[in-house]
Amino acid sequence: MVAEAPTRKEALLSGSNLERVLRAGHFAVTAELGPPQSAEADVIREKAEYLKGTCDAVNITDNQTAIVRMSSIGAGTLVLAAGLEPVIQMTCRDRNRLAIQADLLGAYALGMNNLLCLSGDHQRFGNHPTAKNVYDIDSVQLIQMVAEMRDEKVFQCGDAFDGQEPRFFVGAAAAPFADPVEYRPYRLAKKVAAGADFFQTQLIYDVPAFAGYMEKVRELGLHEKSFILAGVGPLKSPGMARYMVNNVPGLLVPDELIERMTEAGAEWAGKSKDELTPEDKKARAAAWKAEGIQICIELIEQIREIEGVAGVHIMAIEWEEAVRPIVEGANLLPRPTFEEASA
Amino acid sequence: MKRVQELLAEIGLEPERVEMFNMSAAMAATFVEAATEMNQRIENLGPNPLRVPQTAGKGA
Amino acid sequence: MIVGEQKPLDEIKGLIGDAENVLVMGCGTCVTVCFAGGAREAATVATSLRMSTKLDGAPKQITEATVQRQCEWEYLEEVSAAVEGADAVVSLGCGVGVQAIAEKFTDAWVVPGLNTSFMGIPVEQGVWEERCAACGECVLGITAGICPIARCSKSLLNGPCGGSEDGHCEVDPETPCAWQLIHDRLNHMDRLEVLMNPQPPKNWKASRDGGPRRIVRDDLRRAAEQEE
Numbered sequence: 001m002v003a004e005a006p007t008r009k010e011a012l013l014s015g016s017n018l019e020r021v022l023r024a025g026h027f028a029v030t031a032e033l034g035p036p037q038s039a040e041a042d043v044i045r046e047k048a049e050y051l052k053g054t055c056d057a058v059n060i061t062d063n064q065t066a067i068v069r070m071s072s073i074g075a076g077t078l079v080l081a082a083g084l085e086p087v088i089q090m091t092c093r094d095r096n097r098l099a100i101q102a103d104l105l106g107a108y109a110l111g112m113n114n115l116l117c118l119s120g121d122h123q124r125f126g127n128h129p130t131a132k133n134v135y136d137i138d139s140v141q142l143i144q145m146v147a148e149m150r151d152e153k154v155f156q157c158g159d160a161f162d163g164q165e166p167r168f169f170v171g172a173a174a175a176p177f178a179d180p181v182e183y184r185p186y187r188l189a190k191k192v193a194a195g196a197d198f199f200q201t202q203l204i205y206d207v208p209a210f211a212g213y214m215e216k217v218r219e220l221g222l223h224e225k226s227f228i229l230a231g232v233g234p235l236k237s238p239g240m241a242r243y244m245v246n247n248v249p250g251l252l253v254p255d256e257l258i259e260r261m262t263e264a265g266a267e268w269a270g271k272s273k274d275e276l277t278p279e280d281k282k283a284r285a286a287a288w289k290a291e292g293i294q295i296c297i298e299l300i301e302q303i304r305e306i307e308g309v310a311g312v313h314i315m316a317i318e319w320e321e322a323v324r325p326i327v328e329g330a331n332l333l334p335r336p337t338f339e340e341a342s343a
Numbered sequence: 344m345k346r347v348q349e350l351l352a353e354i355g356l357e358p359e360r361v362e363m364f365n366m367s368a369a370m371a372a373t374f375v376e377a378a379t380e381m382n383q384r385i386e387n388l389g390p391n392p393l394r395v396p397q398t399a400g401k402g403a
Numbered sequence: 404m405i406v407g408e409q410k411p412l413d414e415i416k417g418l419i420g421d422a423e424n425v426l427v428m429g430c431g432t433c434v435t436v437c438f439a440g441g442a443r444e445a446a447t448v449a450t451s452l453r454m455s456t457k458l459d460g461a462p463k464q465i466t467e468a469t470v471q472r473q474c475e476w477e478y479l480e481e482v483s484a485a486v487e488g489a490d491a492v493v494s495l496g497c498g499v500g501v502q503a504i505a506e507k508f509t510d511a512w513v514v515p516g517l518n519t520s521f522m523g524i525p526v527e528q529g530v531w532e533e534r535c536a537a538c539g540e541c542v543l544g545i546t547a548g549i550c551p552i553a554r555c556s557k558s559l560l561n562g563p564c565g566g567s568e569d570g571h572c573e574v575d576p577e578t579p580c581a582w583q584l585i586h587d588r589l590n591h592m593d594r595l596e597v598l599m600n601p602q603p604p605k606n607w608k609a610s611r612d613g614g615p616r617r618i619v620r621d622d623l624r625r626a627a628e629q630e631e
């Protein structure tokens with residue numbers, strides 16, 4: 001499906017399952033697993049169970065929305081043990097270049113080999129708004145640093161590794177509709193130049209707008225130098241859709257989709273909160289969720305048709321159970337497996 | 344004017360002790376009304392605690 | 404200029420504690436022009452303290468003085484007697500002024516009457532905004548004269564992040580996104596290519612991260628020696 005591409009796409013850089021799936025030309029599927037705000041290992045095991053067999057790798061968020069949670073690498077260890085491949089998320093908000101490199105050496109030693117490099121949500125939004133942020137380096141510099149750790153076998157300071165270097169499949173985020181919109185394809189190019197192997201985009205609901213972005217990306221030849229996974233996610237309710245439109249920068253949800261969600265709950269419309277029995281509310285939530293999953297499946301089918309899209313990244317926030325029906329509905333099961341081979 | 348009222352409150356005096364009224368020289372009735380109001384207000388608040396020989400303490 | 408903001412009166416009173424003779428000292432430079440700690444503000448603070456401590460039933464002896472620059476020892480000479488006669492000095496200078504007083508007068512108990520906010524610019528009457536973070540290695544030459552270190556909430560050198568909307572930072576809708584400004588200005592100057600190359604990690608050693616900073620100019624030192 002993916003055309004034979006030059007440069008980065010040829011040699012196996014990390015040997016991760018995700019990298020193999022992409023290089024073999026399969027339409028990749030990644031999902032997301034949010035660690036708990038506690039030291040409860042079973043939460044991770046339970047979520048991993050839902051996701052097992054549905055995706056090629058699963059992102060483990062790093063203090064997402066600046067709320068303290070179990071660390072990405074800690075949770076990643078549990079995910080690995082559960083038989084899933086993690087994508088470690090690493091933000092520049094909480095660690096300087098020393099801590100990032102040290103943690104990545106540890107992560108690689110523990111068997112993790114996918115990394116998503118992020119600048120990180122500002123702490124203003126989290127549960128420790130009086131904290132000091134770090135931002136010693138930014139996401140582009142982080143990409144460059146880990147790519148050089150792998151390819152040049154050096155630390156950021158230039159010192160060579162004495163022993164095994166960490167070999168990560170280096171990912172980055174892309175926000176196709178964030179401001180300034182006209183700069184976004186060039187920002188992707190900048191991250192490719194810095195060494196990004198793959199991208200996971202912000203949630204896409206507006207397929208034509210995303211197709212326009214991808215056209216520009218193809219003009220720049222970026223789809224041949226990196227793998228682009230489109231971010232998708234099931235809507236839970238019309239309210240959630242409206243909330244995201246109003247509160248999440250760079251997110252477009254077409255009215256038509258909000259209308260479909262509203263329509264799914266039409267049976268219960270016009271009734272006040274008090275008139276709805278708990279059973280009503282349950283039935284309405286189920287109807288919304290079913291429609292949300294259906295929309296997500298259709299989005300994947302449409303996005304898959306866009307040239308240069310190498311896979312999807314499914315973000316079912318605190319709704320990991322939704323991933324299987326989505327992947328199943330989009331005919332993306334079973335996920336490819338590989339013989340245990342040397343990298 | 345708002346700043347002066349804030350200052351008074353910070354110091355520990357009632358901010359309503361100061362007020363600015365806008366009017367022209369010809370508006371006698373308005374002037375009388377304002378003067379009466381301020382007079383009434385001050386009487387209710389009592390004398391400036393800073394001018395009373397023995398201070399009565401904060402929030403007098 | 405250095406921009407400061409006066410501390411609440413109650414906090415200043417707490418810092419003074421039981422000192423009887425208090426000197427309120429204004430500064431005639433930066434904090435005068437940002438209306439936070441000049442002669443006028445020193446008079447207001449002194450009067451407020453006089454009235455307030457009297458209301459509390461324990462009136463203090465409050466005096467006031469303003470020097471041209473609290474941050475240079477020679478300007479502090481002229482207030483030596485006043486400082487030495489006071490049990491406490493409330494400095495309305497920036498943090499540099501407070502420390503200059505403490506360094507010059509071994510026995511003076513000096514407390515800050517201001518919070519030193521930032522280095523910035525008045526953008527309209529009564530509104531100041533940060534412009535410089537004194538990072539020690541100026542990047543304005545590659546960012547179209549707009550500082551991302553001081554003005555981007557994440558101090559990104561390769562911005563913008565995905566969090567700006569309609570040209571504003573996600574952290575505060577009143578704050579313009581520095582990288583939107585940089586992008587727009589580079590676009591206006593027809594120099595957008597500057598944004599295409601990844602900027603390497605910054606040398607924070609030149610900033611506060613390298614420890615307290617010091618500049619030594621040998622040419623000036625030699626000139627001073629020759630004069631002596």
